[in-house]
Amino acid sequence: MTTITQLSNQKLFNGQHIQFEHQSAVNNCLMTFSVYLPPQASEANKVPALYFLSGLTCTDENFSVKAGAQRFAAEHGIALIMPDTSPRGEAVPDDLDDDYAFGQGAGFYVNATQKPWNKNFNMYDYVVSELPKLIEENLPVNDIKSIFGHSMGGHGALVIALRNATTYRSVSAFSPVTNPIDSPWGQKAFLNYLGDHLASWQQYDSCELVNIATKHVPMLIDQGLDDQFLEEELQLENFIAATNRVNYPCQIRQHAGYNHSYFFINSFIEEHLAFHAKFLK
Amino acid sequence: MTTITQLSNQKLFNGQHIQFEHQSAVNNCLMTFSVYLPPQASEANKVPALYFLSGLTCTDENFSVKAGAQRFAAEHGIALIMPDTSPRGEAVPDDLDDDYAFGQGAGFYVNATQKPWNKNFNMYDYVVSELPKLIEENLPVNDIKSIFGHSMGGHGALVIALRNATTYRSVSAFSPVTNPIDSPWGQKAFLNYLGDHLASWQQYDSCELVNIATKHVPMLIDQGLDDQFLEEELQLENFIAATNRVNYPCQIRQHAGYNHSYFFINSFIEEHLAFHAKFLK
Numbered sequence A, B: 001m002t003t004i005t006q007l008s009n010q011k012l013f014n015g016q017h018i019q020f021e022h023q024s025a026v027n028n029c030l031m032t033f034s035v036y037l038p039p040q041a042s043e044a045n046k047v048p049a050l051y052f053l054s055g056l057t058c059t060d061e062n063f064s065v066k067a068g069a070q071r072f073a074a075e076h077g078i079a080l081i082m083p084d085t086s087p088r089g090e091a092v093p094d095d096l097d098d099d100y101a102f103g104q105g106a107g108f109y110v111n112a113t114q115k116p117w118n119k120n121f122n123m124y125d126y127v128v129s130e131l132p133k134l135i136e137e138n139l140p141v142n143d144i145k146s147i148f149g150h151s152m153g154g155h156g157a158l159v160i161a162l163r164n165a166t167t168y169r170s171v172s173a174f175s176p177v178t179n180p181i182d183s184p185w186g187q188k189a190f191l192n193y194l195g196d197h198l199a200s201w202q203q204y205d206s207c208e209l210v211n212i213a214t215k216h217v218p219m220l221i222d223q224g225l226d227d228q229f230l231e232e233e234l235q236l237e238n239f240i241a242a243t244n245r246v247n248y249p250c251q252i253r254q255h256a257g258y259n260h261s262y263f264f265i266n267s268f269i270e271e272h273l274a275f276h277a278k279f280l281k
Helices: A061-066 A069-077 A125-138 A152-162 A186-192 A198-202 A204-210 A230-234 A236-246 A262-280 B061-066 B070-076 B124-136 B152-163 B184-194 B197-201 B205-214 B230-234 B236-246 B260-278
Strands: A005-012 A015-024 A029-037 A049-054 A079-083 A139-149 A168-173 A219-224 A251-255 B005-012 B015-025 B027-036 B046-055 B079-083 B141-150 B166-175 B220-222 B249-255
Touching: A005 B249, A015 A061, A015 A069, A015 A125, A029 A061, A029 A230, A029 B046, A049 A125, A049 A152, A049 A262, A061 A262, A061 B061, A069 A079, A069 A262, A069 B015, A125 A139, A125 A152, A139 A152, A139 A204, A139 A262, A152 A204, A152 A219, A168 A262, A186 A198, A186 A230, A186 B260, A198 B230, A219 A230, A219 A236, A236 A251, A251 A262, A251 B027, A251 B197, B015 B070, B015 B124, B027 B061, B027 B124, B046 B124, B046 B152, B046 B260, B061 B260, B070 B079, B070 B260, B079 B124, B124 B152, B141 B152, B141 B260, B152 B166, B152 B205, B152 B220, B166 B260, B184 B197, B184 B205, B184 B230, B197 B249, B205 B236, B220 B230, B220 B236, B220 B260, B236 B249
Parallel strands: A049 A079, A049 A139, A139 A168, A168 A219, A219 A251, B046 B079, B046 B141, B141 B166, B166 B220, B220 B249
Antiparallel strands: A005 A015, A015 A029, A029 A079, B005 B015, B015 B027, B027 B079
């Protein structure tokens, strides 16, 4: 059993909000993550898990304090698992120009193949394998799981669910990067992490992945129409076209007036928790 | 009509979260505040206001992004008014040792009488007079109002409601400083802002003010019992004793396991909004 260290434990909606750190084998560094355990969770009553993947620059804390998700996790008896967005630390490489969209805080949920990134930037394996194993071994959480995310984390959630359709019961996203192969953020990250290999890029692009999907994961996407990143980086229309081409079922809702912030997440978080709760029972 | 400048306007629960700045006459500096206008608010349908006073170190933003209050303000049709906790800026004096509990970020909702603080630190008049006038002149908000706050802001809310019992329909507090005359935070602030005059201090101490209250304001206080500041700074037991002595009615709830953080506020914010909504109709 791998060691995890509890950094803090705070009561919230009669459950526990706990921050942990541990030495990650796949990322070769100390990783921090947060978990919300609803009041229903106990060794005798393990609860299902809903993983939230955050966007650029975020740590495990942004969603923890800004999204208002724990209220509904407590209501539905679901554990929230909130990983960091990348490996971190002085021994971990970072963007030389401090670009917020690449390097630390911007792991893009891929397994890097290129030096120097490949030693630490393996967030795909971290989220899909290492973290769930750790959670299920150490906490009153069972192996029933769903996943969601915001922006870069919305991309991560869609990619991970599409590639692991038998593992995740449902997937949802707020304002996801849907077609990173075709977006400036995605192109810089993929070129550096994955090299100039289109086949590798396609493994991490939702618009590509729906083409080869053999099993459909229940899917919900919410997008604000006053989102400054919508046209250039998020490209929801590309994803709509891709899912229409292959008849991949996805509930996509576009909301006038909402921007890219946590205020948008807050406004619709109740419905995302209710969506996942249906499939996690 | 005083000029207020809109810094941002974001959609949230179908209403608007707006940040403003303006030149404050009573504080002699630029002040920032945030307002949440629920979807019901319009010039033809002005809504009542609930003022939230924040705690030490906070700006108008902490409660805005962490408390989860807008969901219920939207539900009840109440505007939230979120002022800063003090005057700010390079021309405003600050604690020389950067004490988080005094100076900028720590106005304690008093009118300072001592130099150099008295030029800017007049948060009592700011919250009671200048800000409501500005709000009611410029926004679709009527003059029906209640007030609540956290920690130092819980002290501010109780003091302001007790001294203006005909102005505020109801008051509530999370983890308030109830007896600042007797607490280290309060003593440092009052000595510097008000000088060594007990009579001045008593005007800003809830335990003193209940003694001379002639009209009762409906009052709710929530306190976590794992709050690190409870014994030395908050001293709820002194307030319980004071209200019992004079039969001042107050609903006081003590909650095992909760600390001083916004997670505590989040866990009970729905009930505070419902409490005030009853009196703001």
